[in-house]
Amino acid sequence: MPLVSPKEMFKGAYAGGYAIGAFNVNNMEIIQGIMEAGDEEQAPLILQVSAGARKYAGQGYIIKLMEAALQETDLPVVLHLDHGQDFDICKEVIDAGFTSVMIDGSHHPFEENIDVTKKVVEYAHSKGVWVEAELGRLAGVEDDVQSDEHIYTDPDEAVEFVERTGCDSLAIAIGTSHGAYKFTGEARLDFDRLEKIGSMLPEYPIVLHGASSVVQEYVEMANQYGGNIGGAKGVPEDLLRKAASMAVCKINIDTDIRLAMTAVIRKFMAEKPDAFDPRGYLGESRKAVKDMVRHKIKNVLGCSGKA
Ligand code: G3H
Numbered sequence: 463m464p465l466v467s468p469k470e471m472f473k474g475a476y477a478g479g480y481a482i483g484a485f486n487v488n489n490m491e492i493i494q495g496i497m498e499a500g501d502e503e504q505a506p507l508i509l510q511v512s513a514g515a516r517k518y519a520g521q522g523y524i525i526k527l528m529e530a531a532l533q534e535t536d537l538p539v540v541l542h543l544d545h546g547q548d549f550d551i552c553k554e555v556i557d558a559g560f561t562s563v564m565i566d567g568s569h570h571p572f573e574e575n576i577d578v579t580k581k582v583v584e585y586a587h588s589k590g591v592w593v594e595a596e597l598g599r600l601a602g603v604e605d606d607v608q609s610d611e612h613i614y615t616d617p618d619e620a621v622e623f624v625e626r627t628g629c630d631s632l633a634i635a636i637g638t639s640h641g642a643y644k645f646t647g648e649a650r651l652d653f654d655r656l657e658k659i660g661s662m663l664p665e666y667p668i669v670l671h672g673a674s675s676v677v678q679e680y681v682e683m684a685n686q687y688g689g690n691i692g693g694a695k696g697v698p699e700d701l702l703r704k705a706a707s708m709a710v711c712k713i714n715i716d717t718d719i720r721l722a723m724t725a726v727i728r729k730f731m732a733e734k735p736d737a738f739d740p741r742g743y744l745g746e747s748r749k750a751v752k753d754m755v756r757h758k759i760k761n762v763l764g765c766s767g768k769a
Pocket residue numbers: 486512513514515544545603604605606640716717
């Protein structure tokens with residue numbers, strides 16, 4: 463099945479009170495693990511590619527891997543650009559066949575964010591491509607840039623932003639952040655703000671970035687086998703379930719993939735010091751991605767059987 467637009471996925475997610483997982487991909491094993499999980503759960507999937515992923519794997523390789531993955535499945539799959547920094551990168555991936563892009567103007571002042579988002583929307587829509595934009599700012603690490611400050615999304619500005627840009631979905635800041643260290647104290651999200659934005663933009667898909675739950679099983683496993691990932695804390699799964707039952711239709715997960723792979727590779731290396739065939743530990747890491755993604759689909763996102 464060819465790549466699809468997220469439009470129908472989000473319609474179903476909004477109406478059904480669930481969310482679609484958007485998983486970051488960087489290599490073959492990650493793509494295979496996610497696809498296997500989606501197939502076993504019959505769940506729609508969004509696979510997303512960051513600037514870092516394009517640099518690491520090469521856009522051409524990722525597109526060919528996706529083509530291979532699509533030949534083996536009937537699932538609806540979206541190929542999405544994660545955190546597009548400017549118009550040029552969005553145009554490049556649209557021309558290469560991505561079906562959805564994010565233009566991330568959240569670091570710009572409001573009017574500049576509107577200008578760049580509008581420009582991307584105009585081009586993307588002329589090609590039938592979906593546009594996600596972002597308003598507000600998440601703390602944490604993103605493309606190697608650290609931001610210590612959250613700027614929660616203002617509901618009135620969100621409405622004005624969507625009306626003036628024509629963007630199809632909006633990433634908002636309500637307390638999540640990128641990376642493995644999301645909360646020092648109690649984890650909380652601003653559900654009142656989400657509720658308000660949802661009621662002011664009816665039927666409109668909202669996106670949650672920085673939504674890994676930082677699965678403690680993998681943090682502990684990594685630490686047990688030589689890692690030093692202290693104090694890592696993510697968004698509790700019950701909060702993500704609640705967000706998915708509201709206006710949030712897309713939940714972004716990258717850190718949990720990194721942790722799952724790293725933990726099982728550390729374990730493998732520690733337990734088998736004489737092994738040196740990469741298929742051993744990469745195979746284990748692929749299985750860990752699959753297991754983790756299946757768990758998210760079934761128990762967090764609620765999109766099992768929605769393909
Ligand atoms: O939002 C950030 C994503 O986790 C992608 O991270 O830029 O290191 O690939 P990356």
